[in-house]
Amino acid sequence: RAAAQTQGARFDFAAVEATTADTVTLPEGYEWKMLVKWGDPLHPDAPEFDPETRGTVESQARAFGDNNDGMALFTRDGRHVFAINNEYTNLDILWGEMAEGEAPTDEQIRKSMMAHGLSVFEIVEGADGWEVKRDSDLNRRVTTDTEMDIAGPAAGHDLLRTSADPEGMMSLGTWNNCGNGRTPWGTYLACEENFNGYYSSSEERAEDAEDTRSEAFRRYGINYSDWGYGWARVDPRFDISAEPNEPNRNGYVVELDPFDPEARPVKRTALGRFKHENAELVINDDGRVVVYMGDDERGEFLYRYVSEGTWAEGQDGGDLLDKGQLYVAVFDPEMTGKWVALTPDATGMSAPEIAIHTRIAASRVGATTMDRPEWVAANPSKPELYVALTNNKNRGVKPNEGGDNQDVNGPNPREVNNYGQILRWTPDNGDHTADGFEWRLFALAGNPVLAEALEGVTDAEMAEPADPGLAVENVYPGSENVTAGNMFNSPDCLAFDTRGMLWILTDGNYSDEGPFEGMGNNQMLAGDTETGEIRRFMVGPRECELTGMQLSPDGKTMFVGVQHPGEDGNSNFPDGGLPRSGVVMITRTDGGVMG
Numbered sequence: 001r002a003a004a005q006t007q008g009a010r011f012d013f014a015a016v017e018a019t020t021a022d023t024v025t026l027p028e029g030y031e032w033k034m035l036v037k038w039g040d041p042l043h044p045d046a047p048e049f050d051p052e053t054r055g056t057v058e059s060q061a062r063a064f065g066d067n068n069d070g071m072a073l074f075t076r077d078g079r080h081v082f083a084i085n086n087e088y089t090n091l092d093i094l095w096g097e098m099a100e101g102e103a104p105t106d107e108q109i110r111k112s113m114m115a116h117g118l119s120v121f122e123i124v125e126g127a128d129g130w131e132v133k134r135d136s137d138l139n140r141r142v143t144t145d146t147e148m149d150i151a152g153p154a155a156g157h158d159l160l161r162t163s164a165d166p167e168g169m170m171s172l173g174t175w176n177n178c179g180n181g182r183t184p185w186g187t188y189l190a191c192e193e194n195f196n197g198y199y200s201s202s203e204e205r206a207e208d209a210e211d212t213r214s215e216a217f218r219r220y221g222i223n224y225s226d227w228g229y230g231w232a233r234v235d236p237r238f239d240i241s242a243e244p245n246e247p248n249r250n251g252y253v254v255e256l257d258p259f260d261p262e263a264r265p266v267k268r269t270a271l272g273r274f275k276h277e278n279a280e281l282v283i284n285d286d287g288r289v290v291v292y293m294g295d296d297e298r299g300e301f302l303y304r305y306v307s308e309g310t311w312a313e314g315q316d317g318g319d320l321l322d323k324g325q326l327y328v329a330v331f332d333p334e335m336t337g338k339w340v341a342l343t344p345d346a347t348g349m350s351a352p353e354i355a356i357h358t359r360i361a362a363s364r365v366g367a368t369t370m371d372r373p374e375w376v377a378a379n380p381s382k383p384e385l386y387v388a389l390t391n392n393k394n395r396g397v398k399p400n401e402g403g404d405n406q407d408v409n410g411p412n413p414r415e416v417n418n419y420g421q422i423l424r425w426t427p428d429n430g431d432h433t434a435d436g437f438e439w440r441l442f443a444l445a446g447n448p449v450l451a452e453a454l455e456g457v458t459d460a461e462m463a464e465p466a467d468p469g470l471a472v473e474n475v476y477p478g479s480e481n482v483t484a485g486n487m488f489n490s491p492d493c494l495a496f497d498t499r500g501m502l503w504i505l506t507d508g509n510y511s512d513e514g515p516f517e518g519m520g521n522n523q524m525l526a527g528d529t530e531t532g533e534i535r536r537f538m539v540g541p542r543e544c545e546l547t548g549m550q551l552s553p554d555g556k557t558m559f560v561g562v563q564h565p566g567e568d569g570n571s572n573f574p575d576g577g578l579p580r581s582g583v584v585m586i587t588r589t590d591g592g593v594m595g
């Protein structure tokens, strides 16, 4: 009973129910409003967003980008600056209705390029709360065209040389930045995720032509056609037949100084090249910098970087993110695991090749296939880490049925994993540089209500689901801390607050049907990592995911990212018109501290 009282005391809010309402739903005593939305100008002389045209290349280049994801709020000398990833764009929303088969104009394609990248802007607190300071000299956009330096082991390597950059030292732009990180020296880390979907080939190919792509192109999903963006049409560097090395220049962690609008961002290749989710940086007791990172793809891996040098308060980053060792996680079923160094000896690859073809190097040392590692979060009060393994419909599915031979393993225990899980581990002896760790699952998401209702029911007795992955046999109840009152699927963003509460933001199936019945829209929950209790705090509008959470320095405002509302055409968030992604500010009506 004493434990129950303590856990009740740690949650200062009543759980909200799952809902499919097209708004932000919060517990009583909390309210929300928008800080910034896709298309909002970031400069005093930039035009207001025009919902008719949905902006132009020029307006978008000076306005908040689309589909915000990871973000960090920095404070220095009394000024507060946000750096926010604009991961990608929903082309139907950005471009508006297109006739069947109608090709986008060059202008539309260029506008989509300007909607990607990063938005950096100052905020100030007025009588009505925080607002964007449009006339700040710190406001800037980073887009596909921003010059950035390449640093670390891959810099200058043959595989990075292109006709525009024969030295392999300078890259243009960043896109598909998903999660993020921050450093104690005050810089932002933007993590390049699905960078591959923007490349295509202009080579004439018969429909049944043999796939002649390299092992690396196949492993990273670089293909003959893109995901509909058409960037190669306006910029030949996205044409892999013209510039086969260009894709090797994306898939990195990009470091940016939010307080210097002139500073060139830097691609830190020592942190490896894969579909980076976030980069959770901790300073080990001995001062070394340790970065934990997930590769968000079914069957890919969890990584760790350890710097050679050490950091102390007051220093800048120097070469701490360029000189160090990358490791990949190998788990065993006995609840322990180890970090295996990706060295030339262990992989048979050179240091630059390991930095560029990291996935291939990690496979060579027997890394454990994971259920799509999303954000990693470090407990601020002790050496303990959490990673969201969002879902994996292919786990346990044979190749002839569309799977890829990933058997279940310790931290990924379920076949056709529709729901995901949150894994936690503690480094041996509290040392983030130790080779060994112990792991446990913090939560296995699931649908305990449906699982109980379906007990004893077979697939044959049910209507055939549209997708075989959604069959009855794939309805799992989840762990004990997953209940009728807090069901969710596909944990994605994880973030601790200063009190040690773990916030869980979801990016899952919002159909509210089948295996997901009763879960409603995507949501944010608070997890008490001491007791295991999880309580739902917020539900997002329709068809969004919630991602990115930051607190104001006084703890009274919580900033949460609402990404891709209405991605299937069924939301008018936030103001009844065109759906627009953005950052929501949540406060208590009594003006108290959030939590």
Ligand code: FEO
Pocket (backbone or CB within 6 Å): 087, 178, 179, 193, 277, 296, 374
């Ligand atoms: Fe951009 Fe891993 O989600």
Ligand code: CA
Pocket (backbone or CB within 6 Å): 069, 087, 178, 507, 545, 547, 563
């Ligand atoms: Ca996302």
Ligand code: CA
Pocket (backbone or CB within 6 Å): 178, 179, 277, 374, 492, 493, 507, 547
């Ligand atoms: Ca994500």
Ligand code: CA
Pocket (backbone or CB within 6 Å): 374, 390, 492, 507
């Ligand atoms: Ca996700």
